[in-house]
Amino acid sequence: MKRWIIRIALLLAASIALATVTGSAYERIQRYQTKHDFPPLGTLVDIGGRRIQLDCRGTGSPTVVFESGLDINGSLSWSAVQGAVAKTTRACSYSRAGIMWSDPSRGVQNGKAVVDDLHKTLQAAGEHGPFVLVGHSLGGPYIMTYTKYYGQDVAGLVFVDASHPDQVERLKAVTPQQSAFFGKLLVSLAWTGALRQFVGGVVQQQPHQDMQDVAMIRAYAPTSLGPMLAENAALDQTLAEAGTFRQLGNRPLYVLTAMAPLSKAELQSMHMNAAQGVHMREVWKQMQDDEASWSSRSQHQLVGDSSHNIQFHRPDVVIHAVLSVVDLVRADEQH
Incomplete structure (x- = not known):
């Protein structure tokens, strides 16, 4: 009996080892194939031993710089918006360290690190201000931090349902705390190919989003998820810095706030009931109202038919907001 137990244990161990080796080889092949099938959009800019993907299109001043939220989409977060803006002025999107085509960073990925990378990228690529910064979600605190340190180049800003520096404390009583354990576990197993099996369910197509973009995001997801979680781990530092x-002075500021009721799927993912969802929207709007007070020339628009990703649900609204700020900056330059 004991011999049979030992044999079964050895067989099980051998099976696990074989599956691990096979999965690892599969993952290496897939990463090679991904680089071949989905080369970087735009260019890879060397910022001193690391490369950051930057996609700039169009001509004109001011240059619009898009900053994505806490996700793995990188520059593709703005695929439904950037082309239209580029018809009027220079428009640049990029992928932060480790996301999509950009090389990872070994340091802490807090707001200061993010904006320093962006500043170096724009400088190395020869992109000059004045800039109109557009930030979605966590991109809001990122562009505020950029303005804090490099404000001489920033002429206007657009917040797309942007995060608020006080949101963790303000939302603590409304939203249950989420554990990052499962995400970290998947990242730790990415080399085995296990993570790649989950990305199809994680990365869903958004309205006004091309399936080719979804395919690219899914292909790079196993390498993008870890850096995204690193940004999330530094969230408290990022919000504290922002x-x-x-105070933005008289820089033009356009604030867009998503006000569509949270869907059943969104409520379930956040472990909230409908009443908590309504309360969360109320608190969120209060914080968005506060953000609109940061400039003496601000406009605040509530987008009642959009959820958090306004740039996909209502790209026309985002395009209008961006071009409105561009027009105001151009008018300022003429005086």
């Missing part, structure tokens, strides 16, 4: 700068 919270030290809340």
Whole structure:
């Protein structure tokens, strides 16, 4: 009996080892294939031993710079918006360190690190201000931090349902705490090919999003997820830094706020009931109202038929907001 137990244990161990080796080889092949099938959009800019993907299109001033939220989409977060803006002025999107085509960073990925990377990227690529910065979700605190340190180049801003520096504390009583354990576990197993099996369910097509973009995001997801979680781990530092700068003077500011009721799927993913969802929207709007007070020339638009990703649900609204700020900056330059 004991011999049979030992044999079964050895067979099980051998099976696990074989599956691990096979999965690892599969993952290496898939990463090679991904680089071959989906080369970077735009260019890879060397910022001193690391490369950041930057996609700039169009001509004109000011240059619009898009900053994505806490996701793995990189520059593709703006695929439904950038082309239209580029018909009027220079428009640049990029992927942060480790996301999509950009090389990872070994340091802490807090707001200061992110904006320093962006500043180096724009400088190395020869992109000059004045800039209109557009930030979605966590991209809001990122562009505020950029303005804090490199404000001489920033002429206007657009917040697309942007995060607020005080949101963790303000939403604590409304939204249950989410554990990052499962995400970290998947990242730790990415080399085995296990993570690649989950990305189809994680990365869903958005409205006004091309399936080719979805395919690219899914292909790079196993390498993008870890850097995204690193940004999430530094969230408290990022929000604290952004919270030290809340005055934009008379720079044009356009605030877009998603106000569509949370869907059943969204409520379930956040472990909330309908009443908590309504309360969360109320608190979120209060914070968005506060953001709109950070400039003496601000406009605040509530987007009642859009969820958090306004750039996909209502790209026309985002395009209008961006071009409105571009027009105001151009008018300022003429005086």
